[in-house]
Every structure is written in structure tokens, then in C-alpha cells.
Amino acid sequence: xxxxxxxxxxxxxxxxxxxxxxxxxxxxxxxxxxxxxxxxxxxxxxxxxxxxxxxxxxxxxxxxxxxxxxxxxxxxxxxxxxxxxxxxxxxxxxxxxxxxxxxxxxxxxxxxxxxxxxxxxxxxxxxxxxxxxxxxxxxxxxxxxxxxxxxxxxxxxxxxxxxxxxxxxxxxxxxxxxxxxxxxxxxxxxxxxxxxx
Amino acid sequence: xxxxxxxxxxxxxxxxxxxxxxxxxxxxxxxxxxxxxxxxxxxxxxxxxxxxxxxxxxxxxxxxxxxxxxxxxxxxxxxxxxxxxxxxxxxxxxxxxxxxxxxxxxxxxxxxxxxxxxxxxxxxxxxxxxxxxxxxxxxxxxxxxxxxxxxxxxxxxxxxxxxxxxxxxxxxxxxxxxxxxxxxxxxxxxxxxxxxx
DNA sequence: ATTTAAAATTAGACCAGTCGTCTAGAGAAG
DNA sequence: CTTCTCTAGACGACTGGTCTAATTTTAAAT
Numbered sequence: 001x002x003x004x005x006x007x008x009x010x011x012x013x014x015x016x017x018x019x020x021x022x023x024x025x026x027x028x029x030x031x032x033x034x035x036x037x038x039x040x041x042x043x044x045x046x047x048x049x050x051x052x053x054x055x056x057x058x059x060x061x062x063x064x065x066x067x068x069x070x071x072x073x074x075x076x077x078x079x080x081x082x083x084x085x086x087x088x089x090x091x092x093x094x095x096x097x098x099x100x101x102x103x104x105x106x107x108x109x110x111x112x113x114x115x116x117x118x119x120x121x122x123x124x125x126x127x128x129x130x131x132x133x134x135x136x137x138x139x140x141x142x143x144x145x146x147x148x149x150x151x152x153x154x155x156x157x158x159x160x161x162x163x164x165x166x167x168x169x170x171x172x173x174x175x176x177x178x179x180x181x182x183x184x185x186x187x188x189x190x191x192x193x194x195x196x197x
Numbered sequence: 198x199x200x201x202x203x204x205x206x207x208x209x210x211x212x213x214x215x216x217x218x219x220x221x222x223x224x225x226x227x228x229x230x231x232x233x234x235x236x237x238x239x240x241x242x243x244x245x246x247x248x249x250x251x252x253x254x255x256x257x258x259x260x261x262x263x264x265x266x267x268x269x270x271x272x273x274x275x276x277x278x279x280x281x282x283x284x285x286x287x288x289x290x291x292x293x294x295x296x297x298x299x300x301x302x303x304x305x306x307x308x309x310x311x312x313x314x315x316x317x318x319x320x321x322x323x324x325x326x327x328x329x330x331x332x333x334x335x336x337x338x339x340x341x342x343x344x345x346x347x348x349x350x351x352x353x354x355x356x357x358x359x360x361x362x363x364x365x366x367x368x369x370x371x372x373x374x375x376x377x378x379x380x381x382x383x384x385x386x387x388x389x390x391x392x393x394x
Numbered sequence: 395a396t397t398t399a400a401a402a403t404t405a406g407a408c409c410a411g412t413c414g415t416c417t418a419g420a421g422a423a424g
Numbered sequence: 425c426t427t428c429t430c431t432a433g434a435c436g437a438c439t440g441g442t443c444t445a446a447t448t449t450t451a452a453a454t
Binding site: 111114116123126154171173178185186193 | 220221222224225299305306307308309310311313314315320323324327350351355358359361362363364365366367368369370372373374375378379382383385386389390
């Protein structure tokens with residue numbers, strides 16, 4: 001079994017597609033563009049994915065898997081209070097989303113609106129992925145309550161939900177205005193909502 | 198000059214397109230679908246708009262114009278405090294965005310991510326439109342400070358920005374989850390941020 | 395009132411591009 | 425030497441936005 005090679009090509013397609021779709025969207029990008037960039041013939045694509053939609057689901061799945069891994073490392077930095085770890089996360093978010101190049105930006109923000117009325121499968125992955133992120137944030141909020149480094153205005157999972165959504169909205173508006181002010185507003189509001197000032 | 202008829206057809210195309218694009222997005226919808234639905238021949242389109250992109254700009258322009266008008270009536274309801282008028286606005290937002298049918302929903306939320314990396318023209322309209330909404334909200338926040346019906350955590354325009362973005366994010370996530378919880382979280386957070394509890 | 399010039403509107407051709415299919419064969423594994 | 429995975433890319437059926445040329449409508453002038 002050549003399973004490693006199999007997943008290499010598959011993963012290579014996914015890796016190539018990420019920055020392209022991240023900047024142009026899902027519908028606007030054709031398979032041709034992705035496959036030419038990846039140097040993979042079209043015939044192979046349908047060996048690894050049964051349709052463009054299935055490919056979209058896989059793209060989001062791997063994206064969230066990676067994201068959650070990174071999130072984990074940020075939120076478990078040793079020698080920092082829960083509040084500090086959390087704020088470092090938002091700071092990362094700000095830096096990434098304030099960058100001009102859309103390639104590295106959050107796929108959830110980019111695709112949520114476009115895709116969730118279009119593909120039930122992709123919508124579900126988005127739902128599960130964002131849910132997992134929020135759950136992980138809630139966990140750190142709990143820790144912050146325990147170590148008394150922050151004081152959320154409400155129950156942890158409720159607070160995590162609102163904070164995550166606040167940042168989604170800020171990122172969306174940052175796409176519109178093309179500057180970091182929306183994100184800086186979010187940072188300020190976040191501090192306030194966590195009782196950090 | 199048949200100027201009225203001209204703008205009628207033009208406006209008719211715009212009106213027809215709004216719900217379609219509101220539910221399927223900009224790129225995913227072809228001119229054919231819009232024009233067939235509108236009963237306008239394809240050849241006519243380029244008489245009224247110089248390109249699909251120009252049409253997109255016009256669509257957003259009329260959308261924001263209408264929106265600001267409605268916003269104005271909600272925020273000037275007589276016999277209510279600034280806080281009450283503002284909360285009624287968010288409640289409207291919640292009701293619209295929690296509805297299953299995407300046709301009536303906010304075009305800014307639907308199109309921001311998809312379009313602002315794609316068309317500079319549409320991005321600018323989005324920027325100007327959301328800016329105007331935020332400015333109008335800030336005005337009511339000021340009034341609320343004046344009549345002492347609410348106590349924002351920061352300067353009015355900063356607060357208006359964060360609130361609007363919070364609701365954009367909540368709407369985006371409501372699209373993902375297909376329920377009203379994200380919006381209810383936003384409502385709760387809003388009340389808290391305005392010192393209404 | 396009839397003709398004519400001009401403008402508004404439409405029909406449909408156009409080609410590049412879409413997703414997905416399909417047949418053929420290359421390459422590796424057992 | 426058979427079997428199976430994977431590659432190759434032409435192909436079909438269709439849709440995309442755009443544009444030019446023709447038609448219809450309007451207004452003006454005789």
C-alpha cells in the first residue's frame with residue numbers, strides 16, 4: 001500500500017488550494033487553477049475527491065485540525081496566566097488578519113457566508129470546527145476564573161461564543177476596510193469584557 | 198426621454214437580484230438566472246450596467262440606502278429612550294437574521310468576505326455603507342449617554358464599531374449553525390456592554 | 395401627417411471557462 | 425504476470441460575462 005504517497009498528493013492539493021481559496025473564495029476558483037498550480041493532473045483530482053464539494057469539506061477539515069493544534073500550543077504556553085495566554089491568542093489573530101495578504105487568513109471567516117447556504121456538507125464542517133474552537137476557548141476562560149486572572153461577564157462558554165463571534169465580525173470588517181482598526185476595536189472590547197483594565 | 202422606464206427596468210433587475218444573491222452569493226449567481234427571473238432579456242443587461250461588477254456596486258448602493266432609511270426610522274421612534282430604540286434595532290436584526298430564509302438577510306454579511314478581495318469597487322461601497330451605519334449608531338449612543346439611558350464602556354464611535362462588528366460576527370456564525378443562539382449571545386453581550394442589566 | 399434622424403433597447407453569437415467523465419496506460423505490489 | 429492504484433489529459437455538455445449588430449421606440453422636421 002502506497003498510503004503515504006496517496007496522502008501526499010492529496011495533501012499537496014489541499015495545501016496548494018488553501019492560499020488560493022483563502023484569497024479568492026470557493027466558487028470563484030476553478031479546479032484548473034488549483035491543479036495547474038499544484039502540478040497535478042485533473043484525472044488525479046477525482047481519484048482523491050469525489051467532487052469539488054467533497055474537496056471543500058476536506059479542505060475545511062484539515063484547516064480546522066491544524067488550527068486547533070496551533071490554538072492548543074498558544075493556550076498552553078507555560079509560565080503565563082490564563083488571561084495572558086488568551087490575550088496572546090487574540091493578538092495573534094489581530095496580526096494575521098491585519099496583514100494585507102489574504103492567503104494566510106482565517107478560512108472560516110472567508111468561507112462561512114459564501115458556503116454555508118450552498119453546501120450542507122461544508123456547513124457542517126464549519127459548524128463543528130468553530131464549535132471546537134469556542135469550546136477550547138471556554139476551557140481557558142474557566143482556567144482564568146480559577147486562577148483569578150480574568151473575570152468574564154458571564155458563563156464561560158457563553159463568553160467564549162461572544163468573543164469568537166466578535167472577532168469573526170471584526171475580521172470581516174477588516175476585510176472591508178483593509179486596515180487594522182476594526183481588529184483593534186475588538187481587542188479593546190475583549191479586554192473590557194474580560195475585566196482586564 | 199423615457200428616463201422613468203429606464204430606471205424602472207434597472208431597479209427591477211436590482212430588486213429581483215437582491216433575494217437571489219442574498220441566498221446564493223455573488224459569484225455563484227449568473228446573470229442568466231437573475232435576468233430570466235426578472236423577465237429581462239440578457240442583451241438588455243449591458244445597457245443598464247457596464248459589467249457584472251458595476252451591477253454589484255449598484256446593488257450594494259441601493260441596499261445600503263434602503264437600510265439606512267429603515268435604520269433611521271427605528272432609531273427615531275418617538276417616546277422611547279435611546280437605549281430602548283437601540284435595543285429594538287438589535288432585536289430586529291436578531292429576528293431577521295434568525296429567520297431560516299436567507300433572502301431577507303443582510304447583504305453586507307453575505308458578501309463582505311466573498312467580494313472585498315475580488316472587487317475594489319464593491320469593497321468601497323461596503324466600506325462606505327458600513328461606515329455610515331456605524332456612524333448612525335454612534336449618534337444614538339451619544340444620545341443614550343445624554344439621556345442617561347445607557348452607559349457604554351468607551352467612546353461612542355468606538356463602541357458602535359465594536360457592537361456592529363459583534364453583530365456581523367454573530368450573523369456569520371448563525372449562518373453556520375442555522376440557529377439563533379449566536380445572535381442571542383450577541384444580544385446578551387450587547388446589553389452588558391451598554392450597562393443594561 | 396409623413397418622413398427622417400436619433401436614441402433606447404434587444405437578440406443572439408461568441409469564446410473562454412466550468413465541473414465532471416472517461417478511456418488508456420504507467421507504475422508498483424504481491 | 426496479474427492486479428490494483430494512480431496518472432494523463434482530451435472531451436462533453438454546459439454556463440459564464442461580454443459585445444456588436446439589428447431592431448424597436450421616440451422625437452423632430454418638414
